[in-house]
Amino acid sequence: MMILSGNSTIYDFKIKDVDGKTINFNEYKGKKILLVNVASECGKTPQYEGLQELSVKYKDQLVIIGIPANNFGGQEPGTDAEIKSFCTKTYHVTFKMASKLSAKGEKKDAIFKWLTEQENPDFKGEILWNFEKFLIDENGKLIRRFRSGVKPNDEELIKAIKK
Numbered sequence: 001m002m003i004l005s006g007n008s009t010i011y012d013f014k015i016k017d018v019d020g021k022t023i024n025f026n027e028y029k030g031k032k033i034l035l036v037n038v039a040s041e042c043g044k045t046p047q048y049e050g051l052q053e054l055s056v057k058y059k060d061q062l063v064i065i066g067i068p069a070n071n072f073g074g075q076e077p078g079t080d081a082e083i084k085s086f087c088t089k090t091y092h093v094t095f096k097m098a099s100k101l102s103a104k105g106e107k108k109d110a111i112f113k114w115l116t117e118q119e120n121p122d123f124k125g126e127i128l129w130n131f132e133k134f135l136i137d138e139n140g141k142l143i144r145r146f147r148s149g150v151k152p153n154d155e156e157l158i159k160a161i162k163k
Helices: 047-057 080-091 110-117 155-162
Strands: 014-016 022-024 032-038 062-068 133-136 142-146
Touching: 032 047, 032 110, 047 062, 047 080, 062 080, 133 155, 142 155
Parallel strands: 032 062
Antiparallel strands: 014 022, 032 133, 133 142
């Protein structure tokens, strides 16, 4: 288990992608990172379309990483391969997709623990549902957090990305 100080950044983490390759956050220094806990069988699943549009429009300054989690209503029951296939075929996702992780509870992954405990101008604490968004700045710090109802094309999210 990873123990981190309050001064830690996203660059202290590595996770696996849906193909089993390592995602090293260190590689994204100098870009903003938008982490989203995603699910394939959620009413908010169409947000994949908006996330894909963001990833194309802001590709030079933003990295989007979807992190599948099955913690909310059992809405991400599939394997990594099934999740990848669904996202690619249904929403033409080309942004990075992580391997499925736990976003809450006893088995909560270290990255979600870090994300939900970081100071930011919005709020701290547990993720309430699929498609919560965590915006990391170019220095690896959490700068904004958005609940599930904030869509990828929301003006407030776009302003935070451009800032």
